[in-house]
Amino acid sequence: MGIFKKLWWFFYKQKRRYLIGILFLFLTALSNLIIPRAIGQFADWANQRQLTAGHLGQLLGIILAAGLGQYIFRYAWRNQIWGGAADLERQLRSQLFWHYLNMDDTFFQRHRIGDLMARCTNDITAVQNVAGIGILTFADSIITGGTTIIAMILFVDWKLTLIAIIPLPFLALMAAVLGRLLHQRFAQAQAAFSQLSNKTQESMTGIKVIKTLGQETEDIADFNQQVDRTIAINRQVNFIDALFDPTTGFIIGLTFVITILYGSHLILQQVITIGQLIAFVGYINNLVWPMFAIGRLFNVLERGNASYDRIQSILHEPSLIAEHPNANLSLNRPDLDFNIQSFTYPDGQQPVLSKVQFTLPFGQTLGIVGRVGSGKSTIVKLLLRRFDQYQGLIKIGGHDIRSYSLDTLLQTIGYVPQTSFLFSTTVQNNIRFGDYATNQQQVQKAAQLGDIDQDIQNLTDGYQTLVGERGISLSGGQKQRVSIARALVKQPQILILDDSTSAVDAKTEVEITHNLRTNAPKQSTIIISQRLRSVMDADQIIVLEAGQIIQRGKHVDLIQQPGWYADMWQRQQMNY
Numbered sequence: 001m002g003i004f005k006k007l008w009w010f011f012y013k014q015k016r017r018y019l020i021g022i023l024f025l026f027l028t029a030l031s032n033l034i035i036p037r038a039i040g041q042f043a044d045w046a047n048q049r050q051l052t053a054g055h056l057g058q059l060l061g062i063i064l065a066a067g068l069g070q071y072i073f074r075y076a077w078r079n080q081i082w083g084g085a086a087d088l089e090r091q092l093r094s095q096l097f098w099h100y101l102n103m104d105d106t107f108f109q110r111h112r113i114g115d116l117m118a119r120c121t122n123d124i125t126a127v128q129n130v131a132g133i134g135i136l137t138f139a140d141s142i143i144t145g146g147t148t149i150i151a152m153i154l155f156v157d158w159k160l161t162l163i164a165i166i167p168l169p170f171l172a173l174m175a176a177v178l179g180r181l182l183h184q185r186f187a188q189a190q191a192a193f194s195q196l197s198n199k200t201q202e203s204m205t206g207i208k209v210i211k212t213l214g215q216e217t218e219d220i221a222d223f224n225q226q227v228d229r230t231i232a233i234n235r236q237v238n239f240i241d242a243l244f245d246p247t248t249g250f251i252i253g254l255t256f257v258i259t260i261l262y263g264s265h266l267i268l269q270q271v272i273t274i275g276q277l278i279a280f281v282g283y284i285n286n287l288v289w290p291m292f293a294i295g296r297l298f299n300v301l302e303r304g305n306a307s308y309d310r311i312q313s314i315l316h317e318p319s320l321i322a323e324h325p326n327a328n329l330s331l332n333r334p335d336l337d338f339n340i341q342s343f344t345y346p347d348g349q350q351p352v353l354s355k356v357q358f359t360l361p362f363g364q365t366l367g368i369v370g371r372v373g374s375g376k377s378t379i380v381k382l383l384l385r386r387f388d389q390y391q392g393l394i395k396i397g398g399h400d401i402r403s404y405s406l407d408t409l410l411q412t413i414g415y416v417p418q419t420s421f422l423f424s425t426t427v428q429n430n431i432r433f434g435d436y437a438t439n440q441q442q443v444q445k446a447a448q449l450g451d452i453d454q455d456i457q458n459l460t461d462g463y464q465t466l467v468g469e470r471g472i473s474l475s476g477g478q479k480q481r482v483s484i485a486r487a488l489v490k491q492p493q494i495l496i497l498d499d500s501t502s503a504v505d506a507k508t509e510v511e512i513t514h515n516l517r518t519n520a521p522k523q524s525t526i527i528i529s530q531r532l533r534s535v536m537d538a539d540q541i542i543v544l545e546a547g548q549i550i551q552r553g554k555h556v557d558l559i560q561q562p563g564w565y566a567d568m569w570q571r572q573q574m575n576y
């Protein structure tokens with residue numbers, strides 16, 4: 001029942017809908033009482049040989065009216081209560097999705113995608129069931145159960161009623177004991193399902209690697225092992241779940257036996273008539289659903305409770321990136337002043353950046369080079385506010401970047417990551433992803449700057465060609481250039497290219513850097529690259545090693561100094 005308390009905020013908000021639903025449930029329960037009584041009356045008149053055509057017409061009219069009433073009332077409560085459940089589903093789904101989109105990088109390192117997906121699917125369905133079938137069962141058990149028992153007492157006999165409902169407390173006891181067991185097993189089943197989703201998702205994403213290394217058999221074996229484990233745990237859930245119906249059926253059967261035995265005795269004693277006993281059996285039939293429902297109710301509530309806790313635990317995880325309460329909404333001349341004394345990843349042991357300091361006046365270009373893993377991309381992650389906790393200060397336009405709203409900061413920056421991702425939509429939509437209001441002319445201009453316009457024109461449907469999972473596959477270099485166009489289309493004041501031309505040939509790369517220098521609107525540019533040719537025209541180049549700047553200067557100066565830059569330049573010259 002705790003889940004009702006947890007969802008009180010929702011039921012209170014939707015009180016009108018639920019009150020109307022419950023009112024119609026009440027009317028359904030009342031109309032349910034009429035038919036057994038009418039049949040009982042029919043039996044009595046027939047037994048006493050008093051049945052006339054008038055009586056028959058009267059009874060048929062009553063039964064028809066009650067049946068029609070039930071039809072309308074059932075339709076009405078279904079609409080109300082099911083509508084409420086759908087609304088809860090919508091709210092939880094968008095709350096979770098919004099939360100996921102706003103979480104920091106460490107969140108996605110802590111939780112695997114399959115697990116996050118499971119919370120969006122299975123868990124939400126389990127909670128939705130509480131607001132739908134759960135509320136229905138709860139209200140119906142009380143309303144139908146209550147009105148039926150009152151009718152049994154008023155229209156038949158209070159002693160028969162008391163004796164017939166003796167088995168009911170056993171039903172509640174059974175539901176409580178099995179429900180608790182079910183709760184534990186269900187939590188394990190959900191965790192196993194999450195793991196299986198993770199496995200499926202990972203195999204689908206890594207399908208090319210699996211095939212290239214001929215690991216299909218091993219992967220299927222691993223998958224089957226996880227499926228078997230999930231099935232074994234689900235079997236335990238079903239084992240307990242399966243006990244509900246027969247136990248409930250047994251208790252109801254017992255009620256019928258008591259009714260027939262004690263009811264026959266009362267007829268012989270002339271305390272009740274045959275018609276009353278027939279009506280009573282009808283009422284017991286009316287009680288069958290609320291009784292079953294109580295058993296089911298505990299099941300639905302326990303599942304919903306476990307799932308709601310899982311959803312809430314995720315929703316309560318705060319993002320490490322906090323929006324400043326009086327965030328600055330405008331950013332003027334975006335001169336960059338980067339001064340990090342020390343930065344360690346939240347789950348790391350050693351600082352990844354130490355004493356990294358540089359400035360980038362608006363309009364200039366900075367090249368960042370260095371060994372693999374030396375901390376180049378980390379600089380960018382801090383600039384993009386993927387992590388806010390560090391010793392030092394990063395200023396843009398003279399202010400701490402953490403003082404700007406994230407929107408303002410990210411609107412200023414155009415970022416092209418190492419691995420490009422295309423959405424399943426047209427090339428045009430992929431380029432104008434940051435702002436769908438961008439017109440085709442602007443899209444094409446950005447594509448020209450990224451040296452991808454001609455490639456797009458050559459596609460079957462040009463800019464309207466579908467790419468991504470549902471469309472054609474572009475080459476690695478084409479994807480990178482579409483990503484560059486995507487960053488350029490919003491005319492950022494700071495453009496960051498994080499090794500984003502690695503799959504592009506040297507000639508095209510030169511073309512792109514030339515375009516950016518001569519044809520793009522004025523902007524600052526940060527280029528991270530393994531190829532020194534990409535940064536040779538930069539106003540300033542820094543060389544990183546183990547998170548520290550070991551060399552800095554212009555290309556012409558750096559090639560004269562003995563060190564990593566000159567060595568690398570020599571080596572790369574030989575390869576051209």
Ligand SMILES: Nc1ncnc2c1ncn2[C@@H]1O[C@H](COP(=O)(O)OP(=O)(O)OP(=O)(O)O)[C@@H](O)[C@H]1O
Nearest residue numbers: 105345347348352371372373374375376377378379
């Ligand atoms: N999210 C993270 N959590 C913990 N450590 C990380 C994380 N991301 C990167 N690192 C570590 O930080 C160090 C610097 O990584 P970074 O990606 O900045 O290097 P890089 O110079 O850009 O490398 P590459 O040239 O391969 O892209 C590496 O040792 C890396 O393992």
